[in-house]
Amino acid sequence: MEPPDRAEDVVVHTITSDPRVAMETYWREVQSIEEEEEEEVEMEETEEERKSVDEEEAWLTEAGLSSLVTGSAPAEEATPPSTEALISTLTRQQAATVRRRLDRYNQTLKSRNRQPIRDVRDVFTQFQGDDEESAERGSDPCATESPPPPCRYHTSTKTIRRSKHPGRAPLPTLLFEDQLTPPAAHTCPATPPVTVSDSRRADWLLRDYPYSEGVAEHRRGGVCWDCLRFHADESGERPFVPVSPSEGLTWADDLSSRDLLSLGYITHIELSTFLLSLGVQIKRTHPLRRRLLRRDSGVFGVPLKFLLDGDRKSSPGIKVPLVLQKMLSVLESSLQTEGLLRVPGSAARLKYLRRELDRCFAGFDWSAVRQVEAAGLLKMFIRELPTPLLTHTHLASYRAVLGISSVFHQVQALQLLSLLLPEAHRETLRVLLVFLRAVVAHQDQNRMSLWNVSMVMAPNLFPAHRHQHGRRQLGGSKAPVLTAQEEMEEAVGGAYLVRLMITHQDLLWTVPNFLLTQVRHMTQASNQVWDSLARTRKKLLQRRRNSNWTQGAELCEGVIRVQAPLHSRVSMAVQLDGQTRARDVTAHFQGHSSSSIRLYEVGGNIAERRLHPDCPLLDVYRVNPHCDWLIKP
Missing domain, CATH: 1.10.555.10 (Rho GTPase activation protein)
Known part of the structure; x- marks a missing residue:
């Protein structure tokens, strides 16, 4: 079956009069998988099916709010942010999602005659006047307004007091002319570059408000300007290309483990709020897995x-x-x-x-x-x-993306999901998608079009539901039997998701501006709660490291001190202007080392971030004036 002219047509799962011919590639792959399973493995229920896990408790734990359900923070490799710091970072609509989940959790405990550890009224303040009306609008996705007012962060009873974020000039929408592919451990050759003429600028990455607060008109069936803008040109196959935020383009692997932990919590809450705002419900299922x-x-x-x-x-x-x-x-x-x-x-x-x-x-x-x-x-x-590449946790969310009627919002949802994947799964998926794009680039020789590649890979990334009659699960219950129409929709839906990920893969690993801003707010709030002693020790250690510098020398406004402890030239003062880029600084140290080096933003309101070579340093200095600047591989 030839791919439709528009990507939107795939969502409705239009089926030809002869689906057996159209889906031959897909069913051959499914049959191969099933024959292999029948010979080598037996079917059994997953560990999740044997346990009765409360959905709301699991959601709150994934959102970094486990202390609200267990009374203590989980043991993590990286230090998690405090609950109060996380909640104070959320927008009103995100806070409404958390409040609704916590209410459901408390109701479940009460039905079991158990006392909740934290009541929702102890976590969130009660709004007064206009604020109370805003809170009610935030809890109802149909009544949200876009865009929100500048001061949109919800406060808790233990909100950390901090100065408001200073106003910034409008962010430039710069587009890199070369292909914007994240640095890979393994890259594929002969991948054609994406140019300005055959791509669309994803300048929605620059917005300071979350995706969930910009879809009110879409949910009400009104005029969604984003959908009109990106669909009016009849270019469903053209990829979205990232643009450069003022702080520089940031990929997930540019952040430290602590920042990724904070990013995961916020992204989890934002994804749930975003899908709810679009009227998409996620049904958590426990698919059968092979016993390994x-x-x-x-x-x-x-x-x-x-x-x-x-x-x-x-x-x-x-x-x-x-x-x-x-x-x-x-x-x-x-x-x-x-x-x-x-x-x-x-x-x-x-x-x-x-x-x-x-x-x-x-x-x-x-x-x-x-x-x-x-x-x-x-x-x-x-x-x-053993754990699918897209993980058990997020497979249902990936399938829920098919319920979104706009390709533009589908790509946004896939981006949030990709940022939620564990690092090993995210990097493996990224390398796989780069390879699949290279296969499609040679379709004139290998006869593997984008749709053919998607059909082949779909049953491997999205395990098909059992459709044979008589197949039973453990315990005697019959496996779900799908009709021919349902089988076809599942096949086309999985292939469509793979097709979207291949086409728009450069966006999947990019951190949008609003998420990075919320990570900074969370880090700043956490530092004010428990990091005062650590900052004091850091200053003492820094004074020892800087013993070779001029003692007591104060840097002027707009001048930064770049440290390079691994080089013979251990430090350098740099005067910043609007044209200074990260590559301009690393060029001064490149001659002292044969290996590739990068400039890092360390401390202040972020743990650590690797800066893009084209990153304007003056903008980073204004956003995070108290950070350290470090040169390392």
Whole structure:
């Protein structure tokens, strides 16, 4: 089946008169997966199905508000922000989502004759006058207004007092002319660049208000200017290209683990608020998964985190498993091969190669692996992950994106979901999408169009529901039986999501301006609560490190001190102006090191951020005047 002229047509799942021919590629892939499962594994209920987990408690925990349900913060590798700091950062509409979830949780506890640990009235203040009306509008997505007023942050009974964010000049909408692809541990060759002429500027990344506060008209069925703007040109296939915020383009891997933790909490709340504002409900399901033995060796059926822990012993700093990089290398060597990813390899040969990889990956001979076999191993590796690449937690949310009628808002939702993925899953997905885009770029030779690639990969990223009659789950309950129409809609829907992610992948890892601003607010609020002692110690340590500098020298306004402890030139004062970029500073230190170096923003209202080479430093200085500037790889 040829892809529709407009991406919006895919959402309604238009089906041709002969769906068997149209979906032949998809069903061949599903049949291959099911035959493999019947031979090698048994079906059982997941751990989540055996446990009765309260949905509201799980949601609050994922939002970083576990202290509201357990009374204590979870043990995290990075120090989590305080509950009060997180709540004080939320907008009114985001706060209304949290308040509604906490109300439901408390009602559940009361029905079980249990006393709630924290009452909603102890967490949120009661509005007076106009503020009370605003709170009620925030709790009803149909009554929201866009855009919100500048002072839109909700306050709690323990809100940290802080000065209001100073007004800033309008942010420039600059577009990089080169392809804006995040730095990758593994890149694909021959990927055509995205130019200004065949792309659309995603300047909505520059907005200071959340996505959830800009969709009121869309929900009411009125005039949504964003939808009109991006749909009026009949260019559903043209990708959105990121633009540069005033602080510089920020990707998820530019942030420290502590900032990513804060970003995840805010993004989780914003995604729920955004989907609710669009009238999309997420039904958490517990899909059947294959029973996989817990393994700490081999490569198939092993969690990504375990694979990376083993690979980093020989290759420190890698973000994608070595076995996946090897598979992609074999495939990239012949992107012109006709039917790449679609033509199946020998089942017996794939079983043999899998056993050999599990037995001795380090000594495996990749030169004997053909392209069709590498493609089969790649798809097998993805679908046999104990935790799906898109994770159990977020699979239902990905499918819920199909309920959004606008491609523009669908891309926004996919971006929020991608930022929520664990680092190992996010980096693996990013490398996979870069490879799939390279396959599509050679469709004239390999006959693999964007729609064909999406159809092949959809059942591996979005496990299909069971549709055979008579298939039963454990406990005697019959598995859900899908009609032909439902099967077709599920197939087209999964392929459509893959198609969106391939087309707009450059946006999926970009942190929008409003999320970065909320992370800064949260960090600043947390510092005022528990970081005063740490800041005092930092000043003492900094004085010791700066013993070689002129003692007592005060820097003038607009002058920063750049530190490079790993270089012979350990520091340098830089006078900032409107034209100073991060690359201008690193150029002064590049001659002292053969390795690539970057400029980092450390401390102040953020933990640590790697700056884009084109980042205007004067804007960063104005947003975070008390940060340190550090040069390192």
